[in-house]
Amino acid sequence: MLSELILGIRAQSSLSISQAISLIESDRGKGSQLLADLYEHTGNAYRIGITGPPGAGKSSLTHNLISAYRQKGDKVAVIAVDPTSPFSGGAVLGDRIRMTSHYSDPDVFVRSMATRGGEGGLALKTQEVGEIFDAAGFDVIIYETVGVGQIELDIIQATDTVVVVLVPESGDEVQMLKAGLMEIGNIFSINKADRPGANKLMITLQNFLATLSKDEDNWSPQVVHTVATEGKGTDELVSSIDSHRSFNEKQGIHKQKMEERYRQRITELITDDYVERFWDDANCLKLRRELKKNHHDRTSPYDLAKQMLSR
């Protein structure tokens, strides 16, 4: 049964890909087996992260990138983990309709993933879905997330090229500096660059970039002006991504990124399974008994943890 699914994924069947994603989301054991078997077919896709504050136009930009890569003949998969993204169903109807124009193209696959509910291991799951797309032969995988929470940043940091989208009117430059969004950008897209405030944002951004000590690999973040709703600046953005990609490959960073993703996945897998083993019947019972007591009769959680761990 798994071998059939693998054949389907390799043949890029939408049905098989969807089934595989469902499997990952619902059946940890079988999902892991599938990913173990798919591993040898992975390692070819390039991962791009698109992030930025809500309303910056990340989805429109993603839409333009899909078109651009399709014109080059690349197959494109999108993983939208942004609650505000039209891809994941978060925005107004007009946007959503515009976005679906790609859905009829078999070489474009869009998958949204919930940031709510399945909180545990979301970063791992988005990577696993990426592995399936990779094994299915997609050339480019775009991760779109809103750049706010730590989980979202973890997702984006695992990509090969990070594009941070900013808008003039957001005016929240300071806020974003604080939020750690800026440090992870390889490319900055000033979107809606025709609006007032674009120059001010540009200056703020350049001042900020000047304060950065060049990272060890000596990439200087590039700034691109876009008007995503009109498709303006897309070519510049693509060529900026391309040059970061060649840079990555020349400097061995792409390989490092793959190592990091491997490390991240194994760490999460071990954590999940190992901790699950800890909570056997005896330990669960011990905790339940403690919880039945009143607050002041309980052993402190620190002492109880110590006791349980020394068993």
Next chain:
Amino acid sequence: MLSELILGIRAQSSLSISQAISLIESDRGKGSQLLADLYEHTGNAYRIGITGPPGAGKSSLTHNLISAYRQKGDKVAVIAVDPTSPFSGGAVLGDRIRMTSHYSDPDVFVRSMATRGGEGGLALKTQEVGEIFDAAGFDVIIYETVGVGQIELDIIQATDTVVVVLVPESGDEVQMLKAGLMEIGNIFSINKADRPGANKLMITLQNFLATLSKDEDNWSPQVVHTVATEGKGTDELVSSIDSHRSFNEKQGIHKQKMEERYRQRITELITDDYVERFWDDANCLKLRRELKKNHHDRTSPYDLAKQMLSR
């Protein structure tokens, strides 16, 4: 040395409290010992969560709540984990100056905690800082976070009463519905209620609340209009929090919340320590060896995890 620190905390010395928080942040072992020893002195503070989108006025509202509780004679501690909060230093100077008017009051303690960097276990750490305030005799602990990421929601969900702050002009009702922010609110504050759109927001909100199946404990979320910058609506908000508090206590929900916090803490403590033990020299070496290989020569992370776990 720890016993001296405990005496200082119990005497509500700002210096001791600050030292204790630093200890928690820097020295896991001693921090746990301190918290174990403090445990018997905790269990008295009431925890209020203030959350909402950036710019909703959470900090101004918090400011008003501090004043209101101080007038009642309650000691108030604030834990700001919001990167956009003036408390945590994220906002413009004017705001920050306004907020510091409480700093000279020894019965008000404001602590900001970074959402960046120390990603691991932030929810645990905010709870631990809360424990210190609790042991120090603060009556009310306010957690202020921006309601976006999962970690921030985890922090807020561990409080006894959750206030969700909304603004008319945010107009992102749909987005917030998606983001899971709405489901956790016990009280909704429509802030800047004098601005256009307040009625529309009120209607959207009431429609939403009507769709909620009453939660098991039958609390109907209350809606309060505020204009935080002018102090309007603060009394109503406080009395709404008070009535949720009596409700919680009558229904045994406050006890349940304490149990949940205990369970959450023990789970995190076990996860951290147990996983740390797994990564002994042998396992670390095994992973390093695997990473040295090329992508296609590596064992898949799933198979490697299985091998390591079955050792």
